[in-house]
Structures are given as C-alpha cells and as structure tokens.
Amino acid sequence: MEVSPNVVVGITYELKVSKIEEEIESVPFSVEVRDEEDPFYFVFGNSGLPEKFEEMLAGQKEGEAFQFSLTVDEAYGQAEDDMIMTFPKSQFSSQQGFSEDMLQEGNFLPLLDENGYPMQAKVLKDLGDEILLDFNHPLVGFDLHFEGNILNLREATEEEVETGIVEGYED
Template sequence: MKIQQNSVVGLTYELKVSKEEDGIESAPFSVEIRDEEDPFYFLFGMSGLPEKFEELLAGKEEGETFSFLLPMVDAYGEADDDLIITLPKEQFSGDRGFSPEMLEEGNFLPLMDENGYSMQAKVLKDLGDQLLLDFNHPLVGFDLHFEGNILEVREATKEELAHGHVHGEHGAHD
C-alpha cells in the first residue's frame, strides 16, 4: 500500500537541523532519532506535521527509504515574537505539578491549553516573580533534514479516523 490520505504510517528516521545566520548555513546536527525500538506512527493527513513533510512522503511504500530537506519556510517558519510572553511564576506552583527545577532557564514546561491540548513553552528567563516563556515550536527557525525508512503503511480504521490518531500497538490506546 502506498502512503496516502487516511493511511497509518510507521517510520524510523534521524532528524538533523541546521540554521542560516548571516548568509552562512550551519552544519546539520542530530536532534532526534526514532529507531525500530521507538518508531514514529501517525495518521497521514491528520498528523499536525508540516504539510511539506507529508507531501514528500506521499506515494512511498513499506520498505522504502527517504531523505529530504524541509527548508525553514516549509517546516515551522520563523519565530513569532507574539508567542514570547511573561506569566506570573505563581501559575507554576508545586500544587499544579511544577517543581522549582522545571522552572530553570532553558527547560521546556509541559502545559495544556484551555481546550486540553498538550503544548510546551521554553523558559527563557526567570524574572523573579514572573517567567519569560517562548511558546514557539522548538524547531522554529531551523531547516529540517530527514533521513529514514518506511516501516509500515496500512489503512486507518474507522475508529482511528474518527479520533484523528493511531490506535493499537504504536498509538494512543495500547
């Protein structure tokens, strides 16, 4: 089966990132590896991944390899200054499951929006009684280099399509 809309895709990959600054592209460095012990599964067309990522995988089959570059503009774009905000530190108390170590500069805080969706924010600066947080995607501003292998392609079940995510061994409901 070929990767197409509403198929479940399982793959392994190495993700490297690079960034252009002052007209010079940095050497790509590895930021994530998903291997056979921890493959990445998603519902094609409903993944929430950059559109170009899915576009470049479309039509591939189980057993095929892939290698492509997503330029920053096709990946997560440039940082949005409106997503850098200051919040009162009291919102991140122990009562709410946060430890003082979690609030250290450079850490990512696991959060939920008002609709219950997971999100994260990077702690940029501890301002005493407030925290300066960056809600931009961690890969914003980077070119993404993917190299990997298609492990599995199958038709999504009606339940998976209704819920918008993969179920079973590699999905939400193990």
Template sequence: MNIINSTVVGLTYELKVSKEADEIESAPFSVEVRDQEDPFYFIFGQSGLPEKFEEFLLGKKEGEQFNFVINCEDAYGEADDELIMALPKEQFTKERGFEPGMLEEGNFLPLMDEQGFPLQAKVLKDLGEEILLDFNHPLVGFDLHFEGEIFEVREATAEELQAGQILDE
C-alpha cells in the same frame, strides 16, 4: 500499499536541523532519532506535521527509504515575538504540578491551552516575580533534514480515523 490519505504510516528516521544566519548555513546536527525500538506512527493526512513532510512521503511504500529537507518557511517558520511572554511565577506552584527545578532556564514546561490541548513553553529567564517563556515550536527557525525508512503502510481502521490517532501500535 502506497502512502495515501488515511493510511497508517510507520517509519524510522533521524532528524537533523540546520539554521541559516547571515547567508551562512550551520552544519546539520541531530536532534531526534526514531528507531525500531521507538518507531514513529501517524495517520497520513492527520499528522499535524508540516505539510511538506507528508508531501515528500506521498505515494511511497513499505521498505522505501527517504531523504529530504524541509526549509524553515515550509516547516515551523521563523520565531514569533508575540509568543514570548512573561507570566507570574505564582501560576507555577507545586499544587499545579510544578517543581521549582522545572522553572530553570532552558527547560520545557508541559502546559495546556484553554481547550485542554497539551503545549509546551521554553523557560528563557527568571525575572523574579515573573518567568519569561517562549511558546514558539522548538524547531522554529530551522531547516529540517529527514533521513529514514518506511517500514509499515496499512489502512487505518474506522476507529483510528475517528480518534485521529493510532490505537494499537
């Protein structure tokens, strides 16, 4: 079966990222590996991943390998300064599930938006009464290098399509 909309896709991959600065591109470095112990599954057409990711996989089938690069502008784009903001530290209390160590520079805080959807923010700096957070996607500003293999392609069930997620993997 080939990958088309509404198919469940299971794959393994290594994701490397690189960044271009002043016309010089950094060597790609590994940021994520999904292997047979922890494969990645998604419903094609509903992944929430950059469009180009699905475009590169469209029509491929089980057993095929892939190797492609998604440029920054087609991935998560450049950083948006409006997504960097200072919030009162008092919002991050133990009663709300936050431990003091979670607010250290470089950590990612698990948060929820107004609709109850999960999101994360990177702690940039402790400003005393406030904490400076970056709500940009962690891969913003990077070219994404994917190399891997498709090991499963199947039709999604009606329940999976309705739920928008894989239910039995």
C-alpha cells in the same frame, strides 16, 4: 498499500537541523533519532506535521527509504514574537504539578492548551515573580533534514482519522 490519506504511517528516521545565520548555513546536527524500538506513527493527512513533510512521503511503500530536507518556510517557519509571553510564577506551583527545577531557563514545560491537548513552552527567563515563556515550536527557524524508512502502513480507524491520534499499532 502506500502512504496516502487516512493511512497510519510508521517511520524510523534521523532528524538533523541546520540554521542560516548571516548568510552562512550551519553544519546539520542530529536532534532526534527514532529507530525500530521507538518508531514514529502518524495519520497521513491529519498529522499536524508540516504539509511538505507529508508531501515528501506521499506514495511511498512499506520498506522504502527516504531522504529529504525542508526549508524553514516549508517546516515550522520563523519564531513569532507574540508567542513569547510572561506569566506569574505562581501559576507553576507544586500544586499544579511543577517543581522549582522545572522552571530553569532552557527547560521545556509540559502544558495543556484550553482544549486539554498537550503542548509545551520553553522557559526563556526567570524574572523573579514572573517567568518568560516561548510557545513557538522548538524547531522554528531551522531547516530540517530527514533520513529514514517507511516501517509500517495500515488503514487508520475512524477514530484515528477523526482525531489524528494513533492509538497503537497492530499488523
């Protein structure tokens, strides 16, 4: 079996990011490691991951190593100003499951979209009665550098293909 549409792919990897500022690229620094104790699983073709990420893994077999980079435009693009919004602080009360320390600048708030799917927003600024949130993906504006291995492959169930959500891994 190889990485192809409707296959559940389990990978281990280290993700490093870098950013170009004033035409100088920063040294890549590690932001995430997924090892054999906590691999990352996704349904190929319905992952919500950048298209180029899937392209780079297509055709690989279980046990194979990979190493590739995605430019900002191939990854999550640049930040969009319309994804930065102000909300009344009252919407983030303890009755809704939020604590005061969750609203600190730099924190990511766990939220649900209008369809009940999990999402997050970064707290940019406490404006007193309001809070400024950034709904851009946390990796916008970064080049992504992946190094890892294809750990497991299996056919996705009909439900996994439909939803893109992996319900667990079984050999």
